[in-house]
Amino acid sequence: MPTTERLLEVHDLVVRFPGRRGGSITVIDGVSFDLAAGETLSLVGESGSGKTTIGRAILGLAPVTDGSISFRGETISNVPRSRRRKLASDIQVVFQDPYSSLNPSMTVESILVEPLAAAGVEGGRARVRHLLDAVGLPAGAGQRYPREFSGGQRQRVAIARALALEPAVIVCDEPTSALDVTTQATVLSLFKDLQAATGVAYLFISHDLGVVNEISDRIAVLYQGRIAEIGEAHQVATRPRHEYTHRLQMAAPVADPRKQRERREQRLALLATGPHDPGIGPLARKGDT
Amino acid sequence: MTINPETVGPEAVGSAPAVQPVKRSVIGQLLRNPQGAACLAYLALVVLIAVSAPWLAPAGPNVTDLAATNAPPLTAGHPLGGDSAGRDILDRLIWGSRQTVVAVLVVVVVSVLLGVIAGLVAGFYRGRFELVASFVTDVIMSLPGIVLLIALYALTGPNIPAAMAVFGVLIAPTYYRLVRSIVLGVRNELYVDAARVVGLSDLRIVGRHVLWAVRAPVIIQSSFVMAAAIGIEAGVSFLGLGDPAGASWGIVLQTSFNAIYNNAWAVLWPALVISLTILTLVLLGNALSDVLQSSARSKLLSPRRRHALVAAADRAKKTAPVADSALVGSSDDVVLSVRDLRIGYPTAGGVDEVVHGVDLDVRRGEIHGLVGESGSGKSQIAFSTLGILPREALILGGHVLLDGEDLLADSRLMLAARGRRIGYIPQEPMSNLDPSFTIGAQLVYGLRATRPMSKGEARRRLVELLARVGITEPERVMRLYPHQISGGMAQRVLICGAVASDPDIIVADEPTTALDVTVQAEVLELLRELSRERGLAMILVTHNLGVVADLCDTVSVMKDGRIVERADVEAIFESPRQAYTQQLLSSSRRVELMEI
Numbered sequence: 001m002p003t004t005e006r007l008l009e010v011h012d013l014v015v016r017f018p019g020r021r022g023g024s025i026t027v028i029d030g031v032s033f034d035l036a037a038g039e040t041l042s043l044v045g046e047s048g049s050g051k052t053t054i055g056r057a058i059l060g061l062a063p064v065t066d067g068s069i070s071f072r073g074e075t076i077s078n079v080p081r082s083r084r085r086k087l088a089s090d091i092q093v094v095f096q097d098p099y100s101s102l103n104p105s106m107t108v109e110s111i112l113v114e115p116l117a118a119a120g121v122e123g124g125r126a127r128v129r130h131l132l133d134a135v136g137l138p139a140g141a142g143q144r145y146p147r148e149f150s151g152g153q154r155q156r157v158a159i160a161r162a163l164a165l166e167p168a169v170i171v172c173d174e175p176t177s178a179l180d181v182t183t184q185a186t187v188l189s190l191f192k193d194l195q196a197a198t199g200v201a202y203l204f205i206s207h208d209l210g211v212v213n214e215i216s217d218r219i220a221v222l223y224q225g226r227i228a229e230i231g232e233a234h235q236v237a238t239r240p241r242h243e244y245t246h247r248l249q250m251a252a253p254v255a256d257p258r259k260q261r262e263r264r265e266q267r268l269a270l271l272a273t274g275p276h277d278p279g280i281g282p283l284a285r286k287g288d289t
Numbered sequence: 290m291t292i293n294p295e296t297v298g299p300e301a302v303g304s305a306p307a308v309q310p311v312k313r314s315v316i317g318q319l320l321r322n323p324q325g326a327a328c329l330a331y332l333a334l335v336v337l338i339a340v341s342a343p344w345l346a347p348a349g350p351n352v353t354d355l356a357a358t359n360a361p362p363l364t365a366g367h368p369l370g371g372d373s374a375g376r377d378i379l380d381r382l383i384w385g386s387r388q389t390v391v392a393v394l395v396v397v398v399v400s401v402l403l404g405v406i407a408g409l410v411a412g413f414y415r416g417r418f419e420l421v422a423s424f425v426t427d428v429i430m431s432l433p434g435i436v437l438l439i440a441l442y443a444l445t446g447p448n449i450p451a452a453m454a455v456f457g458v459l460i461a462p463t464y465y466r467l468v469r470s471i472v473l474g475v476r477n478e479l480y481v482d483a484a485r486v487v488g489l490s491d492l493r494i495v496g497r498h499v500l501w502a503v504r505a506p507v508i509i510q511s512s513f514v515m516a517a518a519i520g521i522e523a524g525v526s527f528l529g530l531g532d533p534a535g536a537s538w539g540i541v542l543q544t545s546f547n548a549i550y551n552n553a554w555a556v557l558w559p560a561l562v563i564s565l566t567i568l569t570l571v572l573l574g575n576a577l578s579d580v581l582q583s584s585a586r587s588k589l590l591s592p593r594r595r596h597a598l599v600a601a602a603d604r605a606k607k608t609a610p611v612a613d614s615a616l617v618g619s620s621d622d623v624v625l626s627v628r629d630l631r632i633g634y635p636t637a638g639g640v641d642e643v644v645h646g647v648d649l650d651v652r653r654g655e656i657h658g659l660v661g662e663s664g665s666g667k668s669q670i671a672f673s674t675l676g677i678l679p680r681e682a683l684i685l686g687g688h689v690l691l692d693g694e695d696l697l698a699d700s701r702l703m704l705a706a707r708g709r710r711i712g713y714i715p716q717e718p719m720s721n722l723d724p725s726f727t728i729g730a731q732l733v734y735g736l737r738a739t740r741p742m743s744k745g746e747a748r749r750r751l752v753e754l755l756a757r758v759g760i761t762e763p764e765r766v767m768r769l770y771p772h773q774i775s776g777g778m779a780q781r782v783l784i785c786g787a788v789a790s791d792p793d794i795i796v797a798d799e800p801t802t803a804l805d806v807t808v809q810a811e812v813l814e815l816l817r818e819l820s821r822e823r824g825l826a827m828i829l830v831t832h833n834l835g836v837v838a839d840l841c842d843t844v845s846v847m848k849d850g851r852i853v854e855r856a857d858v859e860a861i862f863e864s865p866r867q868a869y870t871q872q873l874l875s876s877s878r879r880v881e882l883m884e885i
Contacts, residue, residue: 046805088488101479115487180662185876253835
């Protein structure tokens with residue numbers, strides 16, 4: 001359950017990467033949000049919106065050009081590598097691609113022991129059994145290699161690795177978008193069950209408003225490196241206040257031919273009447289004030 | 290959707306596939322390869338001889354027997370004869386192998402230490418070290434090696450280990466370049482990012498994750514470096530830069546060479562030993578790269594073996610051949626039908642069948658959705674209608690009929706149909722455009738390959754069609770390269786290319802999966818309009834039920850290589866009969882915005 005304790009605060013984050021001819025590209029342009037303990041906040045947006053970069057900046061994998069990121073009140077952006085390594089037990093990650101996020105030459109057990117060994121936790125091997133159990137993999141899985149598992153099972157291994165150090169926050173970067181739809185459903189359930197059991201908070205990054213609606217407490221919609229809209233999940237997903245969110249919502253096809261036909265017509269009408277640039281701002285709609 | 294047969298199989302959490310024989314040590318794998326085993330045996334023998342030289346030739350390499358001066362082979366006591374100083378050639382070769390082994394070890398140790406470590410550091414940390422190291426590497430590589438070694442002789446006198454150490458330095462750049470380029474790739478792998486996030490030190494990341502990736506290439510490279518080292522050692526000794534009092538293969542060769550008019554046989558033995566050892570090392574390198582990188586090459590079957598496998602699979606199935614009447618589509622309106630199609634992949638024990646007898650009819654103007662999860666075989670069917678299955682795939686039976694003609698039976702018919710009467714829209718728009726040609730050049734080339742017409746005519750038609758598929762400045766876009774346009778635009782270009790030859794049917798393999806959702810909506814709209822305008826039939830392969838609901842008229846649901854349910858789109862969403870379809874639908878609806 002979300003509490004009021006603020007775990008992670010991102011304030012005016014700016015990320016620039018060096019561009020061509022000595023210039024720079026601003027990927028994140030003044031993003032602020034916070035994440036409470038036990039909460040799920042989703043960052044949703046399309047390619048180029050900067051959602052993945054925010055996650056990587058929080059993990060220390062992307063440079064923070066300006067602004068700050070703090071964890072439990074302490075700044076963690078641009079800190080030395082030694083401090084960053086201590087954060088391993090607080091902030092963890094599940095990446096999108098369960099194929100390249102697991103080293104193919106290591107057994108599942110050695111993948112799961114690695115974070116424990118790095119943190120100097122004793123009795124790593126005994127914990128592995130517990131972790132495998134927590135993510136719904138058989139105990140015998142530890143002796144096998146990643147290639148022996150399906151995509152969904154690999155993603156469970158990656159989730160177990162993220163859980164190993166009992167972190168307070170897990171950054172989930174499109175963790176289900178490489179999975180089949182039935183597998184996605186079971187993995188999303190697993191995320192929810194683990195949150196209920198451990199009280200971990202998720203920063204859930206996705207391009208899919210529907211997935212995000214299913215798992216989040218709050219949603220932040222990103223458009224070209226800025227937050228277009230942030231608010232309670234159901235409200236953002238179903239009654240958006242921003243033009244861009246509305247377009248995202250209308251573009252997502254629904255598995256029902258009749259409803260989809262209606263939505264298609266709504267979408268075409270919206271595009272015909274709405275502003276040309278979806279980044280333009282708040283949506284004028286009756287009943288929303 | 291992957292077309293790798295290994296991943297075929299239901300997604301079943303908790304029931305992982307049976308444990309396969311996993312990793313064997315490199316040596317173990319090498320011993321199973323006949324070439325590798327033979328090479329290893331030979332090299333082991335050389336090392337053994339070098340180590341046991343004091344027992345094999347207790348008299349030492351420099352005992353002279355004047356009676357044996359320039360003795361031919363098979364002289365009593367001197368099986369390979371004697372040299373110009375009356376020394377036994379066999380004994381000298383035995384002792385010479387010691388120096389050869391030492392020389393090779395020195396070269397490998399020096400070059401691996403320098404090259405691999407510098408490559409790891411430069412690739413992993415980049416920055417200033419990489420700049421300096423790469424500059425030094427370039428300088429070293431531009432030095433003439435053998436000249437440097439001769440110059441060194443002036444400084445150190447005859448000192449083979451020192452010369453070999455210098456040669457190690459000179460050859461280290463080959464390791465540096467190899468390792469650095471691999472590390473540059475590996476450092477961006479997600480598992481390296483994950484290792485950083487779980488708090489591993491850089492030393493452990495490099496030691497555990499990065500070193501593993503460079504291991505195989507370094508081992509393979511070492512085999513070739515050793516071969517080069519033997520050649521260089523022999524060459525340096527032969528030029529007289531070795532210690533004349535010592536024995537090495539090169540010195541034996543030099544001594545024999547000087548007396549070649551008196552005893553030609555004596556040249557043969559050292560030359561043979563040197564050549565054979567170099568050859569062995571090169572062959573070992575090839576065997577190593579076969580063993581360590583075998584997954585990179587797919588195993589292609591001989592036509593005979595393919596034929597035998599297909600015949601065996603046919604016998605196993607024991608079905609009557611499809612009657613001729615069944616080959617005709619169920620109605621005149623059918624453009625494309627697939628009949629009893631079975632596709633398999635060769636495995637160690639025979640054939641793994643991944644598509645088990647699928648039937649499919651597509652009528653004129655119909656958009657037929659083929660839905661299923663990864664491994665269901667849906668892309669296999671799409672690829673077989675285009676004749677673009679992976680090369681190792683086996684068509685075990687069945688027919689693909691275009692207006693009643695079996696495309697699978699005659700590759701010329703398939704060639705005539707593909708790209709002309711059957712268009713293709715791929716999943717990854719970017720990788721299906723050639724980065725070195727402009728959009729216009731590839732579209733014109735493609736169109737003129739299907740229909741003879743002048744370049745100008747082709748251009749004119751394509752510009753018109755590009756405008757039709759929603760590209761606002763077609764003339765300008767024709768002049769752009771693929772990297773200058775977005776993914777959505779690239780997909781429109783490919784759609785333009787697919788419809789340009791005016792096909793009867795289009796096979797679209799997950800055409801919107803790689804696109805953003807807002808772009809997806811536009812592309813779906815375009816496909817709908819094109820189908821309506823041109824009476825174009827379409828096979829739409831997808832895993833996304835929302836896309837199916839949006840676009841399709843008929844739906845076939847696939848699971849494990851079979852079509853489990855087929856109905857028109859309204860019926861399948863309203864009242865799915867099969868439990869699997871129901872499960873797909875409920876999983877899908879759970880993550881969709883049903884009510885807004």
